[in-house]
Amino acid sequence: MSTGAPPSLQHLAMQILLSDQALAISALEDLPLLLFPSLFMEVYAQGHTQSLKALVQAWPFSCLPLGDLAESTDRETFKAVLDGLDLLLAKKERPSRWKLQVLDLRKEHPNIWIQGYLSMARLSRPDVLTDKPRESHCSGMTEEPPLTIAMDLTIKDGVQDALQAHLLQWARERREQVQLYSRKLQILSDSFSEIQKALLLVRLDSIQELVVSEFGHPGIMKELAPYLGRMKNLHILNFCNMGGDFYSHPHENLWYPWMIGEHLGQLQHLQELHVHHIVLLNANIPAIIRSLPPLKTLSLSSCLLKEADLRFLSQCPCSWQLKHLRLRRLPMESFSCEPLKALLGRVVGTLETLALEDCAINDAQLSAILPILSQCSQLSLFSFYGNHISMATLKNHLSHMARLGHLRRGLYPAPLESYSPQEWRQRYIDHERFANVRAGLAQVLRDIGTNQKVQICTRFCHHRNKCQSYSMAPDGSWVVTEEDLPGLSALPV
Numbered sequence: 001m002s003t004g005a006p007p008s009l010q011h012l013a014m015q016i017l018l019s020d021q022a023l024a025i026s027a028l029e030d031l032p033l034l035l036f037p038s039l040f041m042e043v044y045a046q047g048h049t050q051s052l053k054a055l056v057q058a059w060p061f062s063c064l065p066l067g068d069l070a071e072s073t074d075r076e077t078f079k080a081v082l083d084g085l086d087l088l089l090a091k092k093e094r095p096s097r098w099k100l101q102v103l104d105l106r107k108e109h110p111n112i113w114i115q116g117y118l119s120m121a122r123l124s125r126p127d128v129l130t131d132k133p134r135e136s137h138c139s140g141m142t143e144e145p146p147l148t149i150a151m152d153l154t155i156k157d158g159v160q161d162a163l164q165a166h167l168l169q170w171a172r173e174r175r176e177q178v179q180l181y182s183r184k185l186q187i188l189s190d191s192f193s194e195i196q197k198a199l200l201l202v203r204l205d206s207i208q209e210l211v212v213s214e215f216g217h218p219g220i221m222k223e224l225a226p227y228l229g230r231m232k233n234l235h236i237l238n239f240c241n242m243g244g245d246f247y248s249h250p251h252e253n254l255w256y257p258w259m260i261g262e263h264l265g266q267l268q269h270l271q272e273l274h275v276h277h278i279v280l281l282n283a284n285i286p287a288i289i290r291s292l293p294p295l296k297t298l299s300l301s302s303c304l305l306k307e308a309d310l311r312f313l314s315q316c317p318c319s320w321q322l323k324h325l326r327l328r329r330l331p332m333e334s335f336s337c338e339p340l341k342a343l344l345g346r347v348v349g350t351l352e353t354l355a356l357e358d359c360a361i362n363d364a365q366l367s368a369i370l371p372i373l374s375q376c377s378q379l380s381l382f383s384f385y386g387n388h389i390s391m392a393t394l395k396n397h398l399s400h401m402a403r404l405g406h407l408r409r410g411l412y413p414a415p416l417e418s419y420s421p422q423e424w425r426q427r428y429i430d431h432e433r434f435a436n437v438r439a440g441l442a443q444v445l446r447d448i449g450t451n452q453k454v455q456i457c458t459r460f461c462h463h464r465n466k467c468q469s470y471s472m473a474p475d476g477s478w479v480v481t482e483e484d485l486p487g488l489s490a491l492p493v
Contacts, residue, residue, distance in 0.1 A: 025054040033060050034117040041113045044069055049080035056084025059100045063123045067107040067151075070163060078163055082170050089147060089177045105151035105167075106183065146179045150206075155198050156188040157214075172201055181206035188214050192223045199227045209236040221260060229263035237267070240276040258287045265291025272297035285309040292318035299355075299488055301328035307335045314343035322347045323378075326355035326488045329462070333360040333388075337368035348375045352406075353488055358386030358460075363393040374400040383411045383486050385457035385467065391415040391437060395444050402450040409453045411469065411486060418458075429458050438470065438478050445472055460485065 031039070036059065043051045056064070070078060081103075088100065112119050149171060153164065171178045182202045187195055187210070204227060215221060221242075228234075264270070273295055275288070285300070286309060295318050305327075313319050325347070332340075344351070354376070366389055373382075382401065389397075394415050401407060418434040438456070445454060453471060460467040467485050470478045 025051060028054055028058040031058075033121070036060055037113060037116050037120050041069070044073065044077060044081075047074070047077045047080075049076065049083075052077065052080040053084035053087065056081055056100070057088045061120050061123065062099045063102040063104050063120075064100055065104040065109045065112055065120075065123060067105050068110065068113065070105055073163075075162055075166060079166065082167070085147060086174075089174065100147070101145060102148045102150060105149065146177055148179050148181055150181045150183070152184040152186075153182045153198060153202065154186040154188060155195055156186075157190060157194075168198065168201065172197075175201070179203055183207065184209040184211075186211040186213070187224075190215055190220060192220050195220075195224065204230040205232045207231045208233055209238075210234055211238045211240070213238075213241045215242045225259050225263045228260070229266040231267065233269050234267050235269055236272040236274075237264075237270060238274040238276070239278055240274065242278050258284075261287045261290050264288065268293050271295060272299075274299040275301075275303055277302040286312040286316075289313065289316055289318050292316075294318055294321040296322065297324040297488065298322055299324075299326040299328070300330065301326065301357075303330065305330040305332075307339060310335065310339040310343065314339050314346060319343060320346045321350055323350055324353040324488050325351060326353075326357070326383075327359060328355060328357040329359070331360050332365070333362060335365070337365045340365075341369050341372050344369060344372045344376065348372065348377065350378060351376045352378050353381045353383075354379060355381075355383040355486070355488060356387070357383055358462075361387040361389070363389050366393055366397060370397060370400055374403060377404065378406055379404055380406045381409050381486060382407065385411050385413050385460055385469075387413050389413060389415060391417045391440060394441070398441075398444055398450065398454065399448050401452070402448040407450075407452045409455070409486070411455045411457055411467070414456050414458050434458070442472055442476055442478070446476075 036055070040052075040055050040059075043055055066081070085103065109119075109123065112123065149167070151164070151167070154161065168180075171180050180202050183206065185198075185202065185207050189195055210228075210231065212224070270293055273289070273292065274297075275285075276299070285303070285305060298319060310332075319325075325343075344354075354373075361384075366384075366387070373379075389412075394412060397412075398410075401410065414429060414434060415437055418429055418437045420428070420430045420433070441454070441456070455469040455471045457467050457469045462485070465485050466482055468480065468482045470480050473479050
C-alpha cells in the first residue's frame with residue numbers, strides 16, 4: 001500500500017474541471033477566488049486554449065503576472081491568452097468581478113504562482129502606472145482604462161524573440177485599447193525603422209532604464225534624441241559599443257554631442273549614466289553632461305577622455321553627489337593630478353565605490369591623490385587594477401587607506417617589482433619576483449591590521465569580465481582565484 005498523503009479535495013476538484021473543458025468554462029462564474037491561480041497555472045501548462053481564454057476573461061485580480069510562465073511557453077498557448085484579452089476588450093462593460101488591468105510580462109514576481117491566491121490578491125499595478133480612468137465627454141460616465149501590458153523590451157537585429165514580436169504586433173493593432181509600458185528598454189539595432197516602431201508604441205515616460213548599443217552611424221542618434229528627451233522617468237542610461245566614420249562629418253561630429261546633451265538635460269530623474277566604448281559621440285563629455293541633474297553613478301570607459309574633460313567634470317554639478325564613480329581604460333599617464341583631486345574633493349562625503357581601472361596611473365599621480373582619497377569616509381570599494389605603481393607606493397597607499405572604517409575591498413595591480421624589467425609592459429609576471437612581493441605585502445597587511453580584503457590582480461579581461469587575483473587567507477598564505485570583475489553599484493559591469 002502507498003504511504004503517500006491522499007490528494008486534497010481542491011486538487012481533485014481541479015482535475016475534474018481539467019478533464020472537461022466545457023465544464024471548466026461553465027464553472028468559472030462560481031469558481032472560488034482562491035482556486036483561480038492554481039487552476040490557471042495548470043491550464044496554462046497543459047495548453048488548454050479554450051479554458052485559458054475563458055480564465056483570462058474571468059481573471060478576478062487587477063494584475064496577471066505571466067513573466068515566469070511566458071518564458072517557457074509555446075506561441076500557441078501565449079496566443080490563447082491574447083485571444084482571451086481580445087474577448088475581454090470587445091465587451092462594452094466588464095463585469096464587476098473582472099478586475100484585470102495589467103498583463104505583467106516582467107520577471108519581478110518570482111514564485112508568485114507557487115505562493116498562490118493571497119499573493120495574487122496583494123499584487124498591485126506596476127509603480128509607473130498612475131493613470132486614472134477617463135471620463136466620457138458624451139455621457140459623463142467613466143470609461144474603462146486601457147489594458148496595460150508591462151514588459152521589458154529588446155530591439156535587436158537578426159532573429160527576434162517570437163513572443164515579443166507577436167505581442168508587439170498584437171498591441172500595435174489595438175493601440176486605442178492597449179498601453180505598453182516598458183521599465184527597461186534595450187536598443188541593440190542599427191535600423192531606426194525598427195526602433196521607431198517600438199518607440200511609437202511604448203509609453204516613453206514608463207521607461208526607467210535604457211540601454212543604447214551597437215550603433216554604427218551617428219545619424220541614428222540624431223533620430224533617437226527627441227524620443228530620449230521624452231523619457232521623463234529615466235533613471236539609468238547606458239550608451240555603449242558605438243562606432244562609425246565620424247571623420248567624414250566634422251561639423252555633425254561637433255553637433256551630435258550637444259544635441260544629445262540638450263535632450264539629456266530634460267531627464268531630471270536620471271541617476272546613473274554609463275558611457276562605454278563610444279567613438280560615435282567623439283567623446284565630447286562636457287557637451288553630454290553639461291545639463292544633467294546630480295547623479296549617483298557615473299561610469300566612463302574606453303572613451304577619448306581629455307584632461308580638460310576631467311576638469312570640466314570636476315566643476316559640473318552633476319558629479320558633486322556621486323556615490324559610485326568608474327573611470328576605466330582612459331589613458332591618464334600624461335594628465336595633471338589636479339582635475340582628479342578636484343573631482344574627488346567634491347565627493348569625499350558621499351563616494352562609496354571608486355574604480356580607477358587600467359588608466360596607466362603612476363606612482364606620482366596616486367601619491368598626489370592619496371591625501372584626498374583617504375578622506376573619502378564612506379568608501380567601501382576601491383578598484384585600481386591595471387595601473388603602474390611600485391611596491392613602495394602600494395605599501396604607503398595601504399597604510400593610509402587602512403584608516404577608512406567602511407573600506408571592505410581593494411583590488412590593486414601587481415607592483416612593478418613583480419615583473420622582469422623588460423617585460424612589465426606585457427604584464428608577464430615573474431613568479432620568483434612576485435613571491436617576494438607577496439611576502440612583503442603580507443607583512444604590511446599584518447602590521448596595519450586592515451579589515452579590507454586586499455586583492456592583487458595579475459590578469460584581467462574586460463571582454464569576459466573576469467580577473468585573476470591573489471588575496472591573503474587567515475593563515476597568512478596567498479590564495480589565487482578567478483572571479484568576476486567588481487561591479488559598480490548594483491549594476492553589472
